Amino acid sequence: MKKNLFQILSLILIFYFIIGFILFPIYNLSLESFINLNNIILYLSNPNIYEAVLNSLTLSILSVIISLILGVYLAYLVHFYKIKLKSLLTSFLLIPIATPPIIGTVAFLYLVSDNGLMFKFFNNYLSFIKLNPVQGWYAILLIHLYSFYPFFFLFASASLKKLDGNITDASITLGASKFRTFFKIILPFLYPAIVSSSIIVFMASMASFSAPFIFADNSRFLTTEIYNSKINGDIQLSSFLSVILTVLSLVGLYIFTKFRNLNENTNTIKGTVRVLSELSKNKLGILNKLFLSILVLFITLPLLTLLYLSFIPEGALLRNVFNESMTLQNYTKLFSEEGIYKPFLNSFYMALITVIICLFLGTISSLTISGKKSFLNKFIEVFISLPYGIPGTVIAIMLILSFNSFNIFTFSSLIGTFLILPIAYTIRNVPVFTQSVLTGIKNFDTNLNEASYSLGASKIKTFFKITFPLLLPSIINGSLLVFINSMGEFVSTILLYTYNTRTVSIEIYSQLRMYNTGIGAVYGVLLFLIVILTVYLSRKYINERISV
Amino acid sequence: MSFLILEKISKSFNGINVLNGINLEVKKSEFFSIVGPSGCGKTTLLRIIAGLEKPDTGRIILDGKEITYLEPQKRDVGIVFQNYALFPNMNVFENIAYGLKIKKFDKAVIEKKVIDILNKVQLSSKINSPVYSLSGGEQQRVSLARVIINEPKLILFDEPLSNLDYLLRIDTRAELKRLQHESEITSVYVTHDQSEALSLSDEMVVLNSGIIMQKGKPTEVYNNPANIFTAEFISHSNIFSKEESLNLLNLEINENQVTSVLQENLRFENEDSSDIVVSDIQFSGMFTEFLLKFRDKIFKSVIPYESNYDVKINDKVKLIIAKDKFKVIELN
CATH class of the missing domain: 2.40.50.140 (Nucleic acid-binding proteins)
Incomplete structure (x- = not known):
């Protein structure tokens, strides 16, 4: 088929992006990691590397297991039992998914570390209870549980909605206990959902940086080792570790995908009757209520901690804060001191630039991919989504290797410039945006285009009058997702920022290192509010669209 | 002495009365139907008998024992659902063996019983098939076999034929009656289709808005409807008012009659x-x-x-x- 000018220009741009910003960096990373083979031999005899690999894998597997148990059990409770204020509870349960990892991590630190508010609270008011601070592995796992169980909860809840209530009734009337019914009928039914969420959580845990970075003490993890070796100037080691991390993630992805294919043929039946059971009748019911209440505390306490500390003068963790009165001085500083509001503006501009590039690049990519099935389009789809499987730390290392001097794609060095950050965010987010638009296109009824043609509209008119307006919700949804991800990005930022280009997430972290809690908390609160507001607006917008 | 007795069963959902003081008696080995339009409360009544819902008031007695608040697992009551409700993650054998495995029967015994029952429902060749590969009629026979194999005291049928095509429905109806007759398991059958109720039942009740309109043998109910609802819903009869009766039938009745x-x-x-x-x-x-x-x-x-x-x-x-x-x- 002959291509028009628009299509040719799109292809040139897409290939410029794929070759220059995905393949070229990957090539440089591979090159750098094996540049000196003697070093490789040295690395392979270094027990620290094995420890990092083992720890990262163990952390990821444990994270999958604990998030699975909590998420699936919650989905079961919410689906089968009468619970007061259920829809409010459900929204609550999803809060962690919208919390940028650095904020979650810092909030937990403020709460459960040895200087944390929980510790202080018990010391002050309930001193007869001896509390241990949560540190190291426990803290990291706690944060991972907090961040990752919503994936299992979401996927399992969506699946349960498709479960025919008569099937569980059939099991019960055939004599099976609720316990047996759960393990023999419900769990197998959830298998595909569990595998899908396991993939996401495994990849995210392997790539997790914030929690290990702040809480790891002496334990080594791949992401933190990549960062440390880069800071120590051993760029080959950090490249080598990056390759290991990426390969392990992809192997994990491959294994989980195999699991998913094993059980592809379980068909789903449309759901019918569902009678909600009472929760309160027996001991188990009371335990479950207690469990849900503790969970709500678990979700809200870190955020409440941030909110509280944002009203307390700096250095709260070093003092006994509960006697202090609250003040707005941290907030007024934010608006009056340039050094303090600048990171916010930086983050905002960078997120905005990222959204604009993604909007452009992602839209032409998804339109190209969803066009004719061809080798070229398949190639674009695979390579544009590739960065989704690459941890942020690794992407930063790749960019450092590729754009630290003259090169044929950007001509001058970008490292240390403002632009390198939105570029990193773009590489990480184009897959997200493209996926969102592709889903919109997949659900698009092509009969509508044909109807429009048959009524006499031209192709261009049809695109602007029919196709584009109907794809708009997924385009907007994708853009907001990209915006949220970029506003709070920490993982690649910490390897790429300079003092002038520091972002909110960096500032939250440096305030923490200075034992400053006030401004850090204000940043956290505002960032969280922006994220929640964005999610809320997109939901509202999309719901209104759907209800039309 | 009746085998299943329902006494003054009432149930409401969100302040709406779904069942209003239902009294029923079913004899042992009887095929008993509850027929009524959709929303009349018949499925709720069935679920109450199975223990999947609790009545607000009233008692249920099965085989001389009160089971009103007994858990569904312990009632020895099986259900055959309209949409079959087969376990999608199990094949035909596993579906049918499910109840026996719970009762910890010997493996060899389970196998023999499953093969026997599959012969009865003429599905021997499908023993290892995944359930989604079966046709609707086959799925319903598996669903029936899954219940009968446990030899429950009572089988409840929730519109089991509604999802089948006309011809298959007629065939399966005959098959159902034969199997029930052979197994002699007391059966309560819920349907909105009056011809199904008439052709299958030993005894039947007509239910409307949570109230029993009439009880009796199919021929009695059909030929002697006790009220306008039964006359129209079961017999599709023509109803003549006092004036019409006089004009058209030359029959004198009073104001309170039709x-x-x-x-x-x-x-x-x-x-x-x-x-x-x-x-x-x-x-x-x-x-x-x-x-x-x-x-x-x-x-x-x-x-x-x-x-x-x-x-x-x-x-x-x-x-x-x-x-x-x-x-x-x-x-x-």
């Missing part, structure tokens, strides 16, 4: 001076249905097909009904 006449008992012949007009004639194979209009009221007459009717649309006719075909119904 006359019901079955469609097949309503005959007519040409009469030019009559006020009744043939407004439509619908041929439906074995029968022909005549719609007769008197003022604003339409009556139906169903007559076995004959090729040489001498009645045409717009003809004037008068009714001819034998005196013993009138059923006078008291209104309350």
Whole structure:
């Protein structure tokens, strides 16, 4: 088929992006990691590397297991039992998914570390209870549980909605206990959902940086080792570790995908009757209520901690804060001191630039991919989504290797410039945006285009009058997702920022290192509010669209 | 002594009464039907018997034991669902063996019993098939086998034939009756299809808005409807008011009565001076249905097909009904 000018220009741009910003960096990373083979031999005899690999894998597997148990059990409770204020509870349960990892991590630190508010609270008011601070592995796992169980909860809840209530009734009337019914009928039914969420959580845990970075003490993890070796100037080691991390993630992805294919043929039946059971009748019911209440505390306490500390003068963790009165001085500083509001503006501009590039690049990519099935389009789809499987730390290392001097794609060095950050965010987010638009296109009824043609509209008119307006919700949804991800990005930022280009997430972290809690908390609160507001607006917008 | 007794069962959801003091008695080995339009409460009643819902008031007694608040697992009551509700993650064998495995039967015993029951429902060749590869009728037979194999005290059927095509429905109906008869398991069958209830049941009740309208053997209920609802819903009878009865049937009844006449008992012949007009004639194979209009009221007459009717649309006719075909119904 002959291509028009628009299509040719799109292809040139897409290939410029794929070759220059995905393949070229990957090539440089591979090159750098094996540049000196003697070093490789040295690395392979270094027990620290094995420890990092083992720890990262163990952390990821444990994270999958604990998030699975909590998420699936919650989905079961919410689906089968009468619970007061259920829809409010459900929204609550999803809060962690919208919390940028650095904020979650810092909030937990403020709460459960040895200087944390929980510790202080018990010391002050309930001193007869001896509390241990949560540190190291426990803290990291706690944060991972907090961040990752919503994936299992979401996927399992969506699946349960498709479960025919008569099937569980059939099991019960055939004599099976609720316990047996759960393990023999419900769990197998959830298998595909569990595998899908396991993939996401495994990849995210392997790539997790914030929690290990702040809480790891002496334990080594791949992401933190990549960062440390880069800071120590051993760029080959950090490249080598990056390759290991990426390969392990992809192997994990491959294994989980195999699991998913094993059980592809379980068909789903449309759901019918569902009678909600009472929760309160027996001991188990009371335990479950207690469990849900503790969970709500678990979700809200870190955020409440941030909110509280944002009203307390700096250095709260070093003092006994509960006697202090609250003040707005941290907030007024934010608006009056340039050094303090600048990171916010930086983050905002960078997120905005990222959204604009993604909007452009992602839209032409998804339109190209969803066009004719061809080798070229398949190639674009695979390579544009590739960065989704690459941890942020690794992407930063790749960019450092590729754009630290003259090169044929950007001509001058970008490292240390403002632009390198939105570029990193773009590489990480184009897959997200493209996926969102592709889903919109997949659900698009092509009969509508044909109807429009048959009524006499031209192709261009049809695109602007029919196709584009109907794809708009997924385009907007994708853009907001990209915006949220970029506003709070920490993982690649910490390897790429300079003092002038520091972002909110960096500032939250440096305030923490200075034992400053006030401004850090204000940043956290505002960032969280922006994220929640964005999610809320997109939901509202999309719901209104759907209800039309 | 009845095998299953329901006493004053009531149930409401969100302040709406779904069942209003239901009393029922079912004898051992009986095939008992509950028939009514959708929303009449019949499925809720079934779920209460199974223990999947708890009644607000009333008692349930099964085989001499009160089971009102007994957990469903311990009732020994099986259900056959309208949409089969087979376990999608198990094959035919595993589905049927499910209940026996829970009761910890010996492996060899389970295998033998499953093979026996599959022979009975004529599905031996499908023993290892995944359930989604079966047709609707086959799935329903597996669902029935899954219940019968446990030899429960009671089987509940929740509109089990509704999802099947007409011909398959008729076949499966006969099969169901045969299996129930052979196994002698007491059965309560819920349906909105009055012909199913009439053809299958030993005894039946008609349910409307959570109230029992009539109980009896199918022929009694059909021929002697006790109220307008049963007359219309079960027998599709023509109902004549006091004035119509006098004008058309030459029958004197009082204000609190109506006359019901079955469609097949309503005959007519040409009469030019009559006020009744043939407004439509619908041929439906074995029968022909005549719609007769008197003022604003339409009556139906169903007559076995004959090729040489001498009645045409717009003809004037008068009714001819034998005196013993009138059923006078008291209104309350």
